Amino acid sequence: xxxxxxxxxxxxxxxxxxxxxxxxxxxxxxxxxxxxxxxxxxxxxxxxxxxxxxxxxxxxxxxxxxxxxxxxxxxxxxxxxxxxxxxxxxxxxxxxxxxxxxxxxxxxxxxxxxxxxxxxxxxxxxxxxxxxxxxxxxxxxxxxxxxxxxxxxxxxxxxxxxxxxxxxxxxxxxxxxxxxxxxxxxxxxxxxxxxxxxxxxxxxxxxxxxxxxxxxxxxxxxxxxxxxxxxxxxxxxxxxxxxxxxx
Numbered sequence: 411x412x413x414x415x416x417x418x419x420x421x422x423x424x425x426x427x428x429x430x431x432x433x434x435x436x437x438x439x440x441x442x443x444x445x446x447x448x449x450x451x452x453x454x455x456x457x458x459x460x461x462x463x464x465x466x467x468x469x470x471x472x473x474x475x476x477x478x479x480x481x482x483x484x485x486x487x488x489x490x491x492x493x494x495x496x497x498x499x500x501x502x503x504x505x506x507x508x509x510x511x512x513x514x515x516x517x518x519x520x521x522x523x524x525x526x527x528x529x530x531x532x533x534x535x536x537x538x539x540x541x542x543x544x545x546x547x548x549x550x551x552x553x554x555x556x557x558x559x560x561x562x563x564x565x566x567x568x569x570x571x572x573x574x575x576x577x578x579x580x581x582x583x584x585x586x587x588x589x590x591x592x593x594x595x596x597x598x599x600x601x602x603x604x605x606x607x608x609x610x611x612x613x614x615x616x617x618x619x620x621x622x623x624x625x626x627x628x629x630x631x632x633x634x635x636x637x638x639x640x641x642x643x644x645x646x647x648x649x650x651x652x653x654x655x656x657x
Contacts, residue, residue, distance in 0.1 A: 414482045415514040418468075419609050420496070422507045426602065426609070427496060429470060430483045436468030436511075438524065463553040466509060466528065472535070474543030490535075490545040497533045497549065506554040508643075510602065512609045523611040525643055527554040588634065592620045593655045596636055600645030604630035610645065617655070618644060 418429045418436070441462040472490035473481060481487065500507055511524040528551040535547040588594070596613040604624050613636075621643070622635040632646035 415512065415518060415520075417482060417512045417609065419510040419512070420500075420507055421510065421602065422496075422500060422505065424603070424607075426607065427488075427493065428483050428609075429493070430476075430487065431471045431473060431478070431480045432482060433468040433470040436466065439465045439467075463555065464526065465531075465550065465552050466524075467532075467548070467550040469546070469548045472545040472547060490543070494535055494545065494547075497530055501530050501533060508602075509551055510609050512611060520612050523609075523644075525645065527556075527643070528552060529554050588620060588623070588649060588652055588654065590620050590623055593639070594618060594620060594636070595653045595655060596647055596651055598647065598651040600636060600647045600651075601632050602645060604632050604635070604646045606631050606646075613644075613647070613651070616644075620652070 414432065416432060418432065420427050420429075471480075472493050474489060476484045476487035506527045506529055509524070509526055509528045513521045513523060515521060530549065531552045532550040533547065534549075535545045537543075537545055594617075596616045596618055599610050599612050601607055601610045604627075616636075618636045618638050619641075620634055621637045621641075624630050624633040624635075627633070630646075632648055634647050634649060634652060636644045636647055636652075638644060
């Protein structure tokens with residue numbers, strides 16, 4: 411029987427869990443939050459706004475035993491309590507986690523992934539008569555955006571002079587050198603962590619941005635973190651997989 415590679419994952423603090431049974435369906439909603447107005451002499455017009463937060467939701471099963479044919483985590487099976495406690499702890503701690511959907515065709519061919527930070531906004535579990543030990547659940551996730559304030563350093567040359575914000579001149583990147591913020595083309599497999607942790611997927615001519623470089627730890631086999639051009643996290647790769655745009 412062919413292995414089911416399609417999977418839904420939740421990650422927190424380096425720990426990644428895969429949902430044991432893929433749901434029949436799940437929804438990812440995205441709304442641009444545009445506004446419509448009527449203008450005299452023109453009529454209705456649409457004003458583009460900042461997109462709303464994406465939401466993800468699905469219903470699923472947490473089986474009591476690994477011998478159910480739909481279980482995709484047979485080798486590392488965990489009982490329902492494991493998943494319920496994971497989600498409830500995340501909600502109690504009020505922390506963002508990462509949601510990853512690894513998508514594969516039936517023949518094992520990878521297709522595009524979803525990879526984003528989220529907050530768990532709703533979780534409900536229940537047992538049903540005649541199915542003691544099996545739990546059915548509903549979960550809803552909402553995209554998380556970092557709202558922490560940015561800091562600016564000020565320096566006062568002397569008491570008489572006005573306060574001035576210090577700025578650093580933009581430095582050019584030497585040819586062939588990769589730097590944070592650089593737009594690049596990426597090919598090959600990318601991973602959830604710089605050590606090469608699963609889940610993973612594959613870039614093919616992907617245009618993205620280097621968001622982080624871990625250059626001081628030789629144990630990290632994939633030291634370059636890539637996002638899309640809107641800042642959405644994708645994964646970690648090697649330098650050999652990256653080509654600077656315009657280089």
